[in-house]
Amino acid sequence: MTPPKRSAGELVLAKQMGLVKFPPFEEEFKFLPDRRFRFDFAWPDQKVAVEVEGGVYSSGRHTRGSGYTKDCEKYNLATLNGWAVYRFTTEMVKNGKAVEFLSYNVFKQNACLYFTDV
Numbered sequence: 001m002t003p004p005k006r007s008a009g010e011l012v013l014a015k016q017m018g019l020v021k022f023p024p025f026e027e028e029f030k031f032l033p034d035r036r037f038r039f040d041f042a043w044p045d046q047k048v049a050v051e052v053e054g055g056v057y058s059s060g061r062h063t064r065g066s067g068y069t070k071d072c073e074k075y076n077l078a079t080l081n082g083w084a085v086y087r088f089t090t091e092m093v094k095n096g097k098a099v100e101f102l103s104y105n106v107f108k109q110n111a112c113l114y115f116t117d118v
Contacts, residue, residue, distance in 0.1 A: 006027075007052060007054045007090070008054075008090065009052040009054050009088075009089075009090030009093045009094070010027075010040050010041075010052045012090075012093050012094060013040075013041070013050070013052055013088075013093045013098060013099065014027065014041070016093070016096070016098075016099040017041070017099060017102075020099060020103055020109065021109075022102070022103075022107055022109075023043060023107065025041045025042060025043055025050075026041070026042045026043075026044060027040065027041055027042075028040070029041070029042035029044060029049070031044075031049070031078060031081070031083060032077060032081065035077070037074045037077065037078075039051060039078075039083075039085070040052050047081075047082050047083045047084060048083070048084050048086070048106060049078065049083050049084070049085045049086070050085075050086050050087075050088065050098075050102065051085060051086070051087045051088070052088055052089075052090060052093055052098075053087055053088065053089050053090075054089075054090045075087075084106075086098075086101070086102065086106065088101075
């Protein structure tokens with residue numbers, strides 16, 4: 001199986017998380033053995049996941065009926081299985097709001113964050 005192509009938002013967030021020295025994460029993590037659902041980023045030991053929702057202004061996959069329905073199923077199953085899933089738009093990644101939120105609220109780091117475009 002060919003690995004999925006990473007979105008621009010995912011690539012930027014991965015770089016930002018490395019710069020602020022987040023704990024090591026897994027990308028495209030399959031969290032249920034009997035389903036194809038994957039998280040963009042995951043910390044399996046903590047059951048923390050991050051999703052970058054692209055195309056929110058362009059009728060992308062995450063905002064169209066079928067894609068939105070599948071996302072609802074995925075996030076509900078994740079919650080039932082004890083996962084905390086944090087969702088961010090590409091805009092929130094690019095302006096630093098995603099890594100800032102994760103830094104202060106999830107990983108309890110006091111990082112200096114001035115990302116506009118990494």
